[in-house]
Structures are given as C-alpha cells and as structure tokens.
Amino acid sequence: MDDQLVRLWNEVEEREDELLALLSDLVAYPTLSPPARNAEEAQEYLANRLKELDFTIDSWDLYPGDPVVVGTKRGQDEGQAKSLIINGHLDVAAIEENEQWDYDPFECTVTKDKVFGRGVADMKGGMAGVLFALKVLHEAGVEPKGNLYVQSVVGEEVGEAGTKSCCERGYHADLALVVDTSDCQIQGQGGVITGWITIESSETLHDAQRRSMIHAGGGIKGASAIEKMMKIITALQELERHWAVTKSSPGFPPGSNTINPAVIEGGRHAAFIADRCSLWITVHYYPEEHYEDVISEVEAHINHAAKADPWLRDHPPQFSWGGTSMIEEQGEIFPAFSVDTSHAGVEMLANAHQRIFQTPVDYSMSPTVTDGGWLAEAGIPTVLYGPGTLDQAHAVNESLDRNQLQRFTKTMVAFLFDWFQQSERKDDI
Template identity: 30%
Template sequence: MTNENIARVISWIDTHRGKIISDFKEFLRIPSLTGEEGKGQEFMIARLRDLGLEMDIWEPDIQELFTKFPDIAQYPTSWQPELDLALKFKDICTYEQLAGSEYADRLTYKGRPNAVGVRKGRGSGRSLILNGHVDVVTIGDRSRWDHDPFGAEHLGDTIYGRGASDMKGGIIAMLKALEAVIRSDIPLRGDVVFQSVVNEEHAGNGSLSCAARGYKADAAICAEPSGARRYATSSGGGVYWEIVIPGKEVHTGSRWKDGRLNGISAIEKSAPVINALLAQEAKANADQIKLSLGIGVVKGGTYATATARDCVLSGVVYFSPAMGTGPAGIRRVKAMFKEAIDHACAGDPWLSRNRAEVLYLHYDDAYRYPEDAGFLEVLLQSGKDALHADLEETAFSACDARQLGNQAGVPTIIYGPGELSMAHSVNECVTEGEIIEATKVIAATICNWCG
C-alpha cells in the first residue's frame, strides 16, 4: 500500500476526530453488561450497515458450541452475581449439565446476537478479521466510582465508563479505522471481516460461535487494551476452581474423647491442601512456566464452639502459554490440582479416608501467535507508518484471541487502546489520544495487509 493512501486515511481520522470520540461516548453510555448485550449490538449493527457491510446476525447456538468444541465451550454467563459461573463441574462443562440444570432457561443467548459485517475485497488479497466484544462486566459497588459508570464523563483527555478500556475503545478504534479506509476510497484486494461478539467475559462463546460458523481469515486483530503503542502475541489461560475439604463437626468440648481425636476441623485440614498447591505453583515457576495461584476466598465452619464440618477454598489459576496452549494447558492445570490433592491426602490420616474434592467453574485456554504468519511485521510497519513509532511487545491474559487462534486457526495479534490494568476496575477510563492513535494504526494495518 502506498504511503499516499495511508496519508489519506490518517488525514480522514484527524479530520473526523470529534465524531470518532462522540460516537465512542455514545457507545459507552449503553450499558451492555454481559447478558444484556442487545442494545450494544443494535448500535454496532446500525454503524456496520452504514458502512455498507454484508451483515450476518445470529444468536449463538449453545448446543452447537459444545458439539463442535467440547473441550473449550463454556456455559453462558451474565453480570448478575447469581448467574455468573453458576454451575460447578468435576472435569469439563457439558451441554447436558446446563440443559438439565435450573439455569437452562436463564443462561441463554436470547436477545444477545453476534453481529458480523463483511467488506468484500476485489479478490486475491489477504483477509483480516477485526474482533471485539460488546459485553462489559458489572460495575460492582457504585459508591466506589467517582464517575457515572455509564455517563462517559470526559475530563481533559480522559473518558470514564465501564468498558472504556475493556473494550469499547477497541471496538470503536476498529470501526472507525474501517470507516476511514472505506470513506477514503482505498482499494482493498482482501476481505475485512468485522466481528462484534457477545459474552466474552467468563465464556468466550461469542467468538467461539464465529469459529463454529466458519469465519476464517489470513490474520486477525483482537482489540483488547494492549495500549495504542503496544501489542501482545500471546494470551495466558485461566482455570477457576473450588476445593471442598471435609471435617467432622463436634462440640469443641468433645474434640478429644478417651485420649483420641474425635472432632476434625476442616479448616485445619485446608493447611496441607494449601501447602501442596503452593508447592505445585513454586515448581511450575521454577520450570519457567509463569503461573499464579490465587486463593481468593475461604469459607468454612458454622460455630466458634464446634469443629468445622467443611471448608471451601476457591480461586483462579492464571498460567502462561508455556503450560500448553489450547486444551493441553488446561489439562495440565487439572493434573496439577490432582497431584496436589493426592499428595495432601496421602500425607494425612483424616484426608486419606475423607478426600478433599476439586470442582471447576470455568476455564480459558492459552494462545500463542505463530511467528511465521507474517502479520506481526505488517502491524509493526503500520505503527511506523501511522505514528512514526515502534510498537512494543507486552503480555496479555485470557481473551478471545484464543478462540480466533486456537479454534478458527487465524493468526491473531492483540492490539487496542487502553490499559489492561483498567479492565474491570472502578473508574475505568481510556484517553482520547489512545483511541485516535489505535484507530490510525488499525487503519494503516487494513491498508497494508488487505491492500
């Protein structure tokens, strides 16, 4: 693509800066919480239609996802606490468990369609997927926010709101990049496929449904908030777990009977389980697998005057692609839990007869971009063309790049405006400068890759 074409596109973006930001703020004011993405998708569908794209709009078919991707498909989720990660399972989630549960009628994709718009190229060029999720996580405790979470307050260069970084800024940057290319009449040989998906948070089913529907391309951008001058070539995985440790409840006054231990507190029995898990975490890191074990919640016992009947530990493990990409990494994490619990139970007389049990609530697989795909070089050149800057590599955690890369087989780079640290936080924000810079880099990438 000639620099003259890129200069036209950049100039279009500079000229329309005010409209780009006002459209972003309008989108940010739509509370497209996970489970209630309908209005957010209406906004996107109208904009994609305006660009003359061929639209494909459908509600993801949960049964199809489990049939086609049994190791990867997850239960639909919702921002509502009682519907988020509502089902627990021993190994993997299954359609049968969901269909037979009390949640079958509420965890669905009714009114939550995916929207894909295709801009056909003239032929014989390289195609590109632009992927983003419209759902945003809960605002949590409103009193902790200094700004209206759905007000799109604009102070100086900073715009506040749930989803500003994760990832409405990224969706708008991709949308406006494509608009800039189309309105500037830049000829493209390859197709551009715009995927506006639902339920990325705690599921990834929107992008998985795009893969199930057969959407493929020669490369993809997943516009999660890497930062406008940074990019990521991999994403880590995550496994949400819970361990149930049994005890024997007696009044503490009769904990010892005839000189023998009679009451067993499940809380004290959590100690060997925790120690065994920590040993596994340390071993993985010594083996150069970055792995973080979070023990987030401990619940146990009923009375101060009784030994605790049970103790439940729960948390999440995040792991790097070195643990394995795709289902292999998830299987290794589960094997790690089994080994830790086997070890803890073998070394404790009570636990050896009353095993602790691990349950899972959700998992994301890790992804790594294939280095020989040729797309990263084009993105880096586009950073130079658009910003006269060298984009720098950064790390990223679980996101839909895994569905594009591992399931649809599309070499995917994570690139978008905003800060990962802002995702899911109170006072989430993004700067105007980040959105504009990312719009320019994505527009140049469309020109350079598909032109």
C-alpha cells in the first residue's frame, strides 16, 4: 500500500475538525427548496473553496438566485487521461412550520456519534467530504492527469435538474460520480416522471340538470368529469398491476414500477356539474425502460379505456408530461440508470471502499431518485455513492453518522488518488 496514501488517510482523521467546519459552513446557508431561489451565497462559498484548489469556475443562473457552479481542473495529460465528473446539489429539503427540531437546523450540532443539521445527509455531507478530500490531495501535490469537473448544482429537490443544464452546457466525462445519499453503497436508480391527465367537457351544465343527465329519457348527453376520472384511475390501477406481474428489474423489489394518483383537481362550484378534472400522477419505472416509452404505454392504455366509454370516446383525455420544475411547472423527470460494475472506474471506487470499510461494497438500486439520471442520459457512465441514509434525508433532526462521513472522505481520497495516477487513453475504457 502506498505510504503517501496512508499518510493522507491519517490526515483526514487528524483534521476531522476541519471537515466538520466545512460541513457546518455549508449547512449554515438556508438553501431550502422550496421556496428555492436562495443558493447564490452558498454557491459563491463553494466556488471560492474550489478556486483555492486551483479550479477555474464556470457559473450560470438556472433561475435567478439559484446559480449552478462547475469547477474545472485541467489534467496534466488532458485529452489523453480519463476525465471525471463529481456531482452534487446544494439545495436541501424544505422545513415545515410544524416541525419540532431539537437543534437549530442551520447550525451543525456535533455529538459523539452524529452531526445534526438540515442537509447533512442529503447531501451537504457528501459535498463537504469531496471538497475536503480534494483539499488534502491538493496540499499533498497529488493532481489529476485527466480533466476533473466538480459540479455543484441546484434544483434537485424540486425536479429543476441543474445537472441537466451542465450536460446541455457541454460538460462530459468518462465517469460521473454523484455523491448523493446512498449509505456508501454503489447505486443506480429507477426513473420517475410526473404527468397530468385532464378530462374536459365542451359544455358546462347546471347542477339542476343532473337529473336529466343521468336518468332515462332525460335528453342531456353530459357527464361529470370527476366521475369519469374514476374510470381513468381504475385503468391506471389495472396497468400498474399488470406491470407488477410482467416487469421486473435486478435490485428492485417486485412491483416497484408504480403509478401513484397523487393529486386530483376538478369542478368549479357546487352549483355546476364538474366540467373539468385533472389528475396528477407519479410514475416509477425501471432502468431497462426510457421515460418516453413509458409515457407511450400509459397513454395507449388510458386511450383504450376511454374508447370503451361512450362519453370519453367523444371527450378523450389530454396528457401533459414532465416539466422542468415542480415549483414553476408542477412537473419533473428523473431518468433511470444502471451501474456497469465492470467499468474500470467503478472497480476503482469499489476497491477504495473496501480498503477503508474493510468489507466489499454493496451494489444496489436506490429506491429514490437523483439528478444522476441526466448524466447517464447524456451518455456518461454514472454511479451514485455518498454518505447518509434515506431515512434521514428530509427528516426532522436530520443527522449523519460522523464515522461514516470520515470513512466516505477517506474513500474519496483513496479513489481520487488512484484515479489521478492513471493515464490510460479514453479509448482504453
């Protein structure tokens, strides 16, 4: 084992106060999303930390008050050695008015075993660990041979896909490491897309006309959009159960590909028959699928169900899928991705994990979603690996295990130390 690497691991242990101070600085910025539009100071802080490590900074506004920051460190063998993206987000989950915190959520409270504060698990702990690992390596003169990109994005909590904007800006690499919450497992993820299904009548009937609408000889061919939506919900349940029987994916419990009728909006007033109804659904799908194909499957099934109903046949459902923001557009997309365990970089990460944790890394599929899917969608091999557990993400009194944070940071030192030393051409991957 390299003596220099052992010394760097010892530094992480001896300088834990610096690591915790860095995390505390990040937590102190109240980057709650929603309401969002509040990350400018936090991103400036992070950009300054990267500048101290000789990164050049590119920054742009995803939305006013919410910039994306990408730090670039050009490799000594740029164009010949492999490039790496390290990705994370600085926005954190909202805090509701009735939440009872034992600690100030924007001040790190450190106990013997844990660190408390909003975002420590999701995912400022991961960002702090990476920044400190890079600092230790930089101070030791260990620099990358290939280009290194550190992406600090916003909007992940509300589907605003700051990571997607990095891809659209042209950032690409041979591997992307998303240091979001994974309990230090190497993970892929399923996908999520939200959609609105709307039923609308061409006429608005008064409540007094309902008798003529529903009884024989009434003479009014009308319908309540709310009642007709019940047929759509039933059809969605049938499709969901069909998927549970006919589809599966390694790493997921059976039936993880769900269709959730999350929100329903309909009618205009108690004095009228509901002439419009919209259903907001959330669809989870497997990595073997693409969200565009899933959309087509849902629409085809619902349209077939609608054609079996005399009124819906003439008033077919309308669909609106995805969106760039849950805040701005009430919609989001999180693409799915799988992990290539034979990828040289993934093997390197697994080896680094085993050296620090003294056990083989667990490969699994996250039951939630991250921005990492956009990196995979752009053709970049992507893995999720970060500290923190999902039961703490978004939780009251959110906490992170101190020992896990330290071991994650040491793993990052080991992985980056190995990655920086390699000099294979991209074609060799």
